[in-house]
Amino acid sequence: MIPVAGFEGRRVMVLGLGRSGLATARALEVGGARALCWDDSPEARAKAEAAGLTLHDPARADAWEQVAALVVSPGIPHLYPEPNKWIARAMEAGVPVDNDIGLFFRSLGSTDWHMHDQPPRVIAVTGSNGKSTTSALIHHVLTECGRPSQLAGNIGRGVLDIDPPADGGVVVLELSSYQTELARALTPDVAVFTNLTPDHLDRHGGMGGYFAAKRRLFAEGGPDRAVIGVDEPEGRFLANQMAEGPTDDRLIRVSVDRKLTGPGWLVFARKDFLTEWRKGRQVASLDLRDIKGLPGTHNHQNACAAYAAVRGLGLSPKDIEAAFHTFAGLPHRSQLVAERGGVRFVNDSKATNADSAAKALQAFGRIRWIVGGLGKEGGIASLAPHFDRVAKAYLIGHSAREFALQLGETPHEICETMEAAVARAAAEAEPGETVLLAPAAASFDQYPDFEKRGEDFVAHVAALP
Template sequence: MIPVRGYEGRRVAVLGLGRSGLATAHALRAGGAEPLVWDDSPEARDKAVAAGFAPHDLTREQAFDGVASLIVSPGIPHLYPSPNPIIARAMAAGVPVDNDIGLFFRSWGARGWESMDQTPRVVAVTGSNGKSTTTALIHHILSVSGRPSQMAGNIGRGVLDIEPAQDGEVVVLELSSYQTELARALTPDIAVFTNLSPDHLDRHGGMGGYFAAKRRLFSEGGPDRAVIGVDEVEGRFLANQMAEAPEDDRLIRISSGQKLEGAGWSVFARKGFLAEWRKGRQVASVDLRGIRGLPGAHNHQNACAAYAAARALGLAPRVIEEAFHSFEGLPHRTQIVGERNGVTFVNDSKATNVDSAAKALQAFPRIRWIAGGLGKDGGIAALAGYLAPVVKAYLIGHSAREFALQIGTTPHEVCETMERAVESAMAEAEPGEVVLLAPAAASFDQYPNFEKRGEHFTALVQSRL
């Protein structure tokens, strides 16, 4: 646990008592503060009571009297589409609003660091797609290389629930836009921006607000080194903002598909090969084609981001390459879950939007595609240019028939249920093909979350192998 500093003897309100909220309450108490906890859910409040906290009703008048700060869980809106009433009341009372990420950055440094041989460091990863895989891959590279490392944030443990730093340790954080938007302190040593595509636009008031939330990771404190994907205009703009000159190697540009040269530092992947360039010449190369845990161009971009972060931490190219080969990928993200008679079964249940589904569809040459669920605005019409590898689509869930109308002449079957889709795809798949779950839709029509959807697909496949 990281005890929160700066609130000794003061009352601090905590709104939202999920994983990060309860960890925050414990960390505040460990640092000498008095946490005042609240959640609209009676079940969550009961868990807080079981953990030793007395709920403090933040909906009451005068609830913020004598409160030094309000710490908010990431799922609770504070601005768009409208502020949560409790947050609005805190702001009206002049009570500063923060989150656990802000508390982490103000509390991470500790006495005794001056006696360490290597000061602990923080790598923070944000972006629309690939940030979980990139975060896990950086953590894996560090672990394989023998460097102490912890992984937290939007993946793994809550940031305040991790252990105090060891000598030379690196903490790797995945940070969502919900987390970066509100944190009052953001001071990573290395900040990574993978890419940007439309998502959570209602929460951020549009694309500009969404990008602004991501950009805060680079502007609030300023990292020592920035790793920035430049395959979208927003990334190119951010890279331009961070660099003082073309040769400024505090910035590492990354790309999947573009050749990046120039006087600066860049890492890019083309035709299955990763290349590192510095000062106008290539200094290293990695063949990504045979790396089982990183299939497809989107994973090659993740590899570039992780490689760049690891190089910024001083690791050698061959050490990083070796770690790539032992990386097995993350559950529900182009995860190979089985093989039979030359057919590979891939779970990419995390592909909940069109952009991430498009990346999955580009990763394999011949695909039996399971898609559908609770469709988002526009459905899957934007995938028209990515359907060439699809031998047949098997459509499930609430939007199955809507999706069927949007895929043109692509052969398809309206299956409605995962059971029927898996059964049909397995019966018809031929050697060399991939049965791919990449829904391009939310899961909430049939499953509580994308993880349960992916677990169901995996269980159905493995029970038939």
């Protein structure tokens, strides 16, 4: 655990008692603060009380007296689509608002670090799509290369629940916009920006607010090295802001759209090869075709970002390539779960929006597509250029009929449930085809989260006769 520093003997309110909230409360107590805990859910409060934590109702008249800070769980909106009432109360009382990521960065360094031969490092990854795979791949490469590494944040363990990093250790953080938007300290050694596509716009008040939340990772603390995907205008803008000039190698530009040129540090993927250029010359090239854990262009972008991040720490291209070959991929992200009679079954339940579903559709050939759920703005209309890859779509969930209209002449069938969709797709699939779960929608109409949706897909595939 990382003890929270700076609040010894003071009262700190913790709002939201999920995984990160409970870890935050414990880390505050270990650091000498008094954690005052609250959640609107009675079940969450009971769990915290059973763990020995102190409950503190923010509705009490004296609730905010002598409170040094309010620490908010990432899932709680603080400004858009409307201010949370308790966060608004804290702001009225002049109580600083932070989250566990901010506490982590202000508390990470310890007095014994001067004894380390190599001080610990933090690599933080953000972006719209691919940040989980990129973070996991970085962690995997570091581990395979003998560097002690921990994976935390929006993936793996809660950020304050990790062990204090050892000599030469690396903490790899996946950070969502919900986490970067509020943290009062953001000081990674290496910051990674994968890409930007519309998502969570109600939470951030539009695309500009969403980008601003991501940009804070780079603007607040100034990382020693920035790895930035430049395939969108926002990425190019951010890269321009971070670099002092064309040869500034504190910035590594990443692309899968085109060959990058210039005197800077560049990593790009073209025709299934990852290439690194530096100071106007090629220094490495990796063949991505046989790396089963990284199929498709979207995973090649993840590979480029991960490669650049660990190259920034001094790992060799040869060692990175070897580690890539042992990466199995993440559950629910282009995960090959079975091959039956020449048909592949792929679980990409994490494809919760149209852009990530587009990347999944581009990764495979002739597809039996299981799609649907709680649709987002625009549905699947933007995916029309990829419908020629779809042999047939099998529609599930709340938005099944809306998506059916958007499919037009593409063969489709409304199945409603995952069980029915898997059964129909498997029965009709021919050798060489892929049954792909890429919902392009949220899961909350039928499942508590995308993981449960993916697990249901896997279970029904396993149960096929």
